[in-house]
Amino acid sequence: MTSKSLYFNLIREDLKRRVWTISLMMLSFVIALPIFTMLRLARMKEAINNTSLLEAQKYFAKISNTNNIGLLMTIAISGAIICAMSGFFYLYSKSKVDSYHSIPVKREKLFFTIYINGIFIYVIPYLINLLLYFIIGAANGLLTGYAFTGAFEALLINLTGYLLVYSITIIAVMLTGNLIVGLMGTTVFLLYGPAIIVLKNAICETFFHTYYATEGVSDNIIYVSPIFAYVNLVTLAGKKGFGMFFIGVFIVAALAVVAGIFLYKLRPSEAAGKSMAFYQTQAVIKILIVIPVAIVGGLLFMSMSESNSFGWTIFGILFVGFLSHGIIEIIYNSDFKSIVANKLQLVICIVISLGIAGAAKEDIFQYDSYLPDKGKIESMGVSFDNLESNYEYYDFENEYPNSYQKYPYVYHTTYRLDHMNITDLSMVYPLVEYAIANNVNRIDYSQIDNSINYISFTVKYTLKNKKETYRNYTVKFDDALEYINSLYADENYKNGVYQIFSMDKNIINSVSYYNLVEGMDETLKLTREQMNEFLSIYENELRNLTATEMVESFPVTQISLEIGENDSYVVQNYYIYPSFADTIKYMESIGANLDSVIDADNIQSIIITNYTDGKLDENNITIEKPVTNEYVFTNKEDIEKITKALILDRFTNGMKYNIDLNYNYVVDIQYKYTVNNTDRAYLVIDKLSEDIRSKIQ
């Protein structure tokens, strides 16, 4: 028989056996593409009438492209697992193996035909239903080139994701001997990596006081799980880095195929029906599962115990370690008595698990006191949790297409640490040395004294060998202020904290400020040149801002930068402090009202709510209940007196120090203009007149 006809015969005969898989895949795609399109047709026609044909066409295109890919991804992932398991399912049965392996066909040919059929089973129903989807689109005038290219781009990405999951699931099948263990193996292959990363984070969170979970830690998930790699491929579609990642995924899928063939050739036929195909792998796989599971058990028991005692961690490791080891042995041997088999391996698992937990608890690797030598550090970055709280950050390099929010939001710590390169270590090193020596144990909350202000901050060390390390510390604010003032004198620190310094000013659409007197935002009427001049003055004064001024004073007002276009933009707010004399002068010169007291004529009423804390005795039993009293002021005279003592909530963001602001008095201002135009504020009790003070106390 010629090789060509043999392959054809093999493919044909295998497809005959897999009609149910083909039907299932066809059904899934029929639902995901033509039926889903038909269901949404009414909405698209509505869009044509109410908005525009373009909007309807965009909506139509979204059904098959990467914008709305959840359903297609689900089909790809579940389809890949089903095709891999069903294609090689015969390996789990002795009689089937005898039948397949006795025919005069080499194993690699069998593998190849089944593998190829697995691709056909996915791609052909996908293409048929894409065609139906295009026909529906064309018949309704919704089909565009954009929809066409988007659909085929999604097909390419989905096929690559499918191949990755499919090929790796096949490896799991090759390593196992029955369906249950095969499914468990598939789960391990698809999710073991993320589970280990999550566990590592949990251990660090539990035992290390200075641990900071960077986004980079979770970024690694895309390299250790085929499913997350596939998700990342979809996320990267049309963006920078897609090509490289796509090639990487493709190479991994190809390597998985080679590994699959290799394992198939090595796999003994007698493995059918057993738990694992290769006896030698049993112990390795068991140990790799039992150790993390035992540690999870330890952490779980520790978190469930009221005392948070490490004794419970040890118990959890022993208990869960024994159970998980026993369950795996039962699965391996299909015999309940095997729960106590391989005691030496059980002891090894328990000892390693206890070792990891013990090493983390005792910090034998000195994680919390880590401080690289100055000579090894290229730069450092510092981000305080509650110091510059008013600021939001955006990625101006990327834009969201067709979105009201033009630029992606970036988490403040991430932005600052990524953009702050402090090379003058004398500004920051002493702060970290102090923090290591005086770090408040965040895990032991008994150390926290409510009467003291604490500040937490994250430090990023970029070493000369390009390694990046992160630590998080909590210290007393009184002591830290001196160090923070030093940092504030560093240009690089401010470059990292205030995005306005690095921003292209041409993307700013308008600048507004908060008119405190009127209680509303007002746009500054500035030409482009004036805007640049104004922002330049502001930046100069922001450069000279000290940490002490920031925490010991309240802003005069805030300016809001509208960045983007009228229908797609983001807003960044910046405070103007009393020392920003030139900025204030410029604003006043163009008509801005920067008075610090709200015009009483604009206020309908003021409600002051006084929250009095309750009291507990030594045994945490309430001896005095918390009390809430509400006082309503509508009289203009009273309102005028109160407004002189008000600090608007929007100006109290961030750490405040040496300020007599009483947060137990919450003030709600009701303006006259509209029913819903309200504002929240707090009281500086010292500035409050005696009669009002006596009314509310």
Added chain:
Amino acid sequence: MIEAVNVSKSFRNIKAVDDISATIKEGTVFGLIGTNGAGKSTFLRMACGVLKPDHGEISIDGLPVYENEEAKSKIFYISDDQYFFANATSNDMKNYYKSFYSKFDSVRFDELMKKFELDPNRKINTFSKGMKKQVSILCGVCANTEYLFCDETFDGLDPVVRQAVKSIFANDMEERKLTPVIASHNLRELEDICDHVGLLHKGGILLSKDLEEMKFNIHKIQCVLKNENDEEVLYHKLDILKTEKRGSLITITARGTQVEIVDVISQLNPLFHEILPLSLEEIFISETEVVGYDIKKLIF
């Protein structure tokens, strides 16, 4: 010719086949005898390329069989639990095997299906155990391979079908030099079909001999002696394996050629003597005793 040289196979700590060397000549019916767990199926699964021996090698006509398409195309393996695809009919199986065995005789398959009164379009999973065996045998015979490996294939067949299958084998051996290799735990099943028998025990091969050769040295005779005292002389002169006496009729199973035994009896001037056919079981009693085993403990 199938040649196994020092073949061993273990399943973890269980030695299924232990250093077996054997030769199966083409054109003969080879019977592989042994108790459950003796290693018959393991040997056959290695011989057809399903299992890879841990040590040693099995070759078919000089070609190593494992992962060798050319060698495997000479074999059709009927396992003790032959697999048929879900909802497959006999015709489906015919078409399946036709794809891989280039000499598969579809016409003969259809004819034989008729002769065996099996509906080729009926789903096999609705067949009885014996009918399924028949389908697998017909697939195997019609594959037209040089070697046909049957693992407990005759178990479950009724005597008529068994006889029909035996005659098909005889015909194919005559016409195209088919070499059936039949594994069974039942000696009686192989009695009238095997030319050569290999006895497996605990993974090892106890003996492998031609039946004719074995029959040459063991005989069963019935006789009636004139004088009762001659009995002692007879027992003394012959290498007796078994005696049975009913009245004056003595039945003896003894070692020796037919001429030697008849000569001894004739010297005693018996009133009557006759050579009786020996069962395979009786032959094996003799042969296994030679190598120091009690066959009754091994097989029966």
